Amino acid sequence: MAKKPVITAKEAAAMIPEGATIMCGGFLACGQARAIVKELVASGKGGFTLIANDMARAVGPMGEEFFGIAELIHNKQVKRVIATHVGMTPEVGQQNTEGTLEVNLIPQGTLAECIRAAGAGLGGVLTPVGVDTLVEESPFCMGKQTIDGKEYLLMKPIHADVALLGTYKCDETGNCWYKGTMRNFNPVMATAADLVIAETEYVVPVGEIEPENIHTFGMCVDYIVEGERK
Amino acid sequence: MEKSEIKGFIAKRCAKELKNGDVVNLGIGLPTMIPRYLPEGVELVIHAELGIVGAGATPHEGDANFDPYHVVDAGGNPASVAFDGGFIDSATNFGLIRGGHVDACFLGALEVDAMGNLANWIIPGKKMPGMGGAMDLCVGAKKCIVCMEHTAKGNPKILEKCRLPLTASHCVNKIITEMCVLEVTKDGLLMTEINPEFTVEDVKAATAAPITVAENLKSMVD
Numbered sequence: 001m002a003k004k005p006v007i008t009a010k011e012a013a014a015m016i017p018e019g020a021t022i023m024c025g026g027f028l029a030c031g032q033a034r035a036i037v038k039e040l041v042a043s044g045k046g047g048f049t050l051i052a053n054d055m056a057r058a059v060g061p062m063g064e065e066f067f068g069i070a071e072l073i074h075n076k077q078v079k080r081v082i083a084t085h086v087g088m089t090p091e092v093g094q095q096n097t098e099g100t101l102e103v104n105l106i107p108q109g110t111l112a113e114c115i116r117a118a119g120a121g122l123g124g125v126l127t128p129v130g131v132d133t134l135v136e137e138s139p140f141c142m143g144k145q146t147i148d149g150k151e152y153l154l155m156k157p158i159h160a161d162v163a164l165l166g167t168y169k170c171d172e173t174g175n176c177w178y179k180g181t182m183r184n185f186n187p188v189m190a191t192a193a194d195l196v197i198a199e200t201e202y203v204v205p206v207g208e209i210e211p212e213n214i215h216t217f218g219m220c221v222d223y224i225v226e227g228e229r230k
Numbered sequence: 231m232e233k234s235e236i237k238g239f240i241a242k243r244c245a246k247e248l249k250n251g252d253v254v255n256l257g258i259g260l261p262t263m264i265p266r267y268l269p270e271g272v273e274l275v276i277h278a279e280l281g282i283v284g285a286g287a288t289p290h291e292g293d294a295n296f297d298p299y300h301v302v303d304a305g306g307n308p309a310s311v312a313f314d315g316g317f318i319d320s321a322t323n324f325g326l327i328r329g330g331h332v333d334a335c336f337l338g339a340l341e342v343d344a345m346g347n348l349a350n351w352i353i354p355g356k357k358m359p360g361m362g363g364a365m366d367l368c369v370g371a372k373k374c375i376v377c378m379e380h381t382a383k384g385n386p387k388i389l390e391k392c393r394l395p396l397t398a399s400h401c402v403n404k405i406i407t408e409m410c411v412l413e414v415t416k417d418g419l420l421m422t423e424i425n426p427e428f429t430v431e432d433v434k435a436a437t438a439a440p441i442t443v444a445e446n447l448k449s450m451v452d
Contacts, residue, residue, distance in 0.1 A: 027280040027281070027302070027304070027306075027320075028280075028302065028304075028305075028306035029306075030280075030299065030300065030301075030302045030306070053280075053320070054360075054362075057306060061298035061299060061302070061306070061308070062298065083360060084360055084361060084362050084363070085359060085360035085361070085362035086358070086359065086360050087357075087359025087360060087362075088306065093357070093358050093359075096358065103358065105358070105360045105361060107361050107362075107363070107364075107365040107366050108279060108320065108324060108361075108362055108363040108366055109320075109321075109323075109324025109325075109327060109328055109363065109365075109366035109370075110365075110366070112319075112320040112321040112323075112324050113321060113324065113325075115321075116321045127328065128328070128369050129328065129365045129366045129369045129370070129398075130365055131369075131398075131399065132347075132396055132398070132399035133361075133365065133395060133396045133397065133398065133399075134352070134395050135361075135365070168300065178317075179297075179300040179301075180297060180300035180301035180302075180311075180317060181278075181280050181281045181282060181300065181301050181302055181309070181317060182300055183281055183317060183318070183319045183320075184280055184281050184319060184320045185319075185320045185321075186319070187319045187321070188319070188320070188321045215319070230299035230300065
């Protein structure tokens with residue numbers, strides 16, 4: 001049984017170099033590796049490219065100051081954002097207007113599928129979503145194709161240096177289980193990065209997650225970090 | 231009609247579009263009011279793009295299912311799953327959306343036009359919140375219904391051709407406002423129902439696109 005190393009959030013942050021492209025699971029930071037993000041903030045490293053559904057929240061569900069990757073944005077540690085929606089973090093729009101933050105917006109299903117493609121060994125995605133819109137001008141759009149009379153955009157796979165997963169339970173071999181809506185982008189991101197770190201609320205013995213209910217397989221996970229329990 | 235009544239009036243009319251068992255995605259704001267007005271015997275499967283198929287009622291602090299760190303909606307607010315619902319990852323979930331498994335999506339608009347084009351995600355130079363899942367829903371849902379106030383500060387939002395960047399082209403099937411119900415046809419907008427508080431001329435004056443009036447124009451009010 002190949003156990004995966006359990007490391008601290010600080011050790012995880014130390015593995016992520018300046019300027020790395022980082023995928024962060026989470027939807028408004030639900031299902032996000034928030035302890036590792038806190039350590040990335042503390043590290044002061046910058047020049048990151050963040051790939052995530054959104055840029056999380058400046059205020060947490062119970063009034064916490066910063067919740068997830070929003071703090072990296074506010075701390076000006078990010079140079080580029082690839083996301084579907086940044087309306088909950090006005091700081092993104094502001095830094096973009098000031099010219100210090102590049103923002104690439106991609107439809108939510110397309111982002112999920114481009115990441116899935118990278119993790120599934122596919123050369124691209126053909127999707128009808130985004131035809132006749134600004135998505136056609138996205139750096140991830142490689143043009144249009146017509147198939148059986150219907151138009152599709154050809155979108156590039158999206159891969160990252162690091163993926164940070166936010167899980168609820170992770171067993172000692174890295175098998176993960178997400179509670180509620182934590183799952184979101186985490187399972188696809190687990191397949192599409194060179195280094196995958198699973199932050200979890202509970203490290204559990206192998207067998208506690210039923211084989212039928214493993215959402216992310218340990219084969220995709222390199223390191224485990226025990227985060228805060230909520 | 232009082233300003234405070236408008237949203238409820240529109241949501242009530244939207245509810246008539248639905249039948250028992252429909253899988254429905256509701257945009258933020260007005261569309262979330264639709265379930266309050268469902269006819270007796272109509273239960274929906276509420277689809278939430280962040281990963282719930284069969285969402286339940288909004289839980290409050292103290293409720294057994296209040297779990298703001300693990301179960302939230304697309305606005306980040308506490309959410310719940312229905313007794314017969316479940317959780318799903320984003321890639322699979324958007325496969326369901328694009329694949330036509332969602333019966334209807336209801337959403338607001340900045341602009342909508344006579345060809346069924348919709349603009350509701352960006353005002354260049356002003357706001358760039360992002361499209362989120364809106365483009366996928368407009369393209370993938372079987373029916374795309376725009377529900378909104380007919381005008382914004384007196385200015386028409388229903389146009390001959392959208393000026394703002396589109397969310398999707400040729401996607402809107404129906405427009406429901408406090409003034410009327412418009413169907414988008416290949417020949418343009420067809421008014422099928424009108425709120426008796428307004429005349430056809432009122433509607434035309436508040437709309438910047440040609441409207442054809444259905445021969446059997448009905449009242450929006452029962």
